[in-house]
Amino acid sequence: MGIADRTVQSSRQGPLPTSPTASRPSWPEGSAEIMSTATLSVALEREHQEVDAGLEAFLAKLAAGSVDTDALHGTLAALRRHIYLEEQLLFPPISKGAQMMSVFGMIRGHGEIWRTMDALDDLATGPGDAADRDELREACRRLLTLLADHNKVEEPVIYPAADTALAPEQAAEVADFLASGRMPDGWVCAKAAM
Numbered sequence: 001m002g003i004a005d006r007t008v009q010s011s012r013q014g015p016l017p018t019s020p021t022a023s024r025p026s027w028p029e030g031s032a033e034i035m036s037t038a039t040l041s042v043a044l045e046r047e048h049q050e051v052d053a054g055l056e057a058f059l060a061k062l063a064a065g066s067v068d069t070d071a072l073h074g075t076l077a078a079l080r081r082h083i084y085l086e087e088q089l090l091f092p093p094i095s096k097g098a099q100m101m102s103v104f105g106m107i108r109g110h111g112e113i114w115r116t117m118d119a120l121d122d123l124a125t126g127p128g129d130a131a132d133r134d135e136l137r138e139a140c141r142r143l144l145t146l147l148a149d150h151n152k153v154e155e156p157v158i159y160p161a162a163d164t165a166l167a168p169e170q171a172a173e174v175a176d177f178l179a180s181g182r183m184p185d186g187w188v189c190a191k192a193a194m
């Protein structure tokens, strides 16, 4: 594991006592030359884990009787931003040859994930009675299942190309977005409407 790998992992897990800059995920601008080849896939998988953890935490609170709408919206915003990054920055340069069909499958999967997020958003802003909570729990579990199925293909089939198939400036662009990028307001994924 290279230095850049450790930087990503530690920054995503919180600050280390020895590193005053580790509390935020960051690559210096134009940092392609210091990124190891494993950095991007590790950071992308970390985002998967963070989204899963956010949804699991929401379910745990729901089971205890509270609907943490703010936390749910934060988790869904992180997932939408992750999908934006993939469809706008990562997939276009690697979507060629043998990889093309796999990427297409991921984009189609994003559509179903996106619609499930929209349904969750609607449920979370509803009146909040017991029936709504059952629906909320169902939708949240459905999203977790969709993500598990999606990520178990994306991580071994697509993400290795993030480490090996991007030009240095493309890799730097993905790294910069991971560190501080913002999804444009109103953006929706390619297959959001089926």
Ligand SMILES: [Fe+2]
Pocket: 044, 048, 082, 086, 154
């Ligand atoms: Fe992903």
Ligand SMILES: [Fe+2]
Pocket: 083, 086, 106, 110, 150, 154
């Ligand atoms: Fe994806």
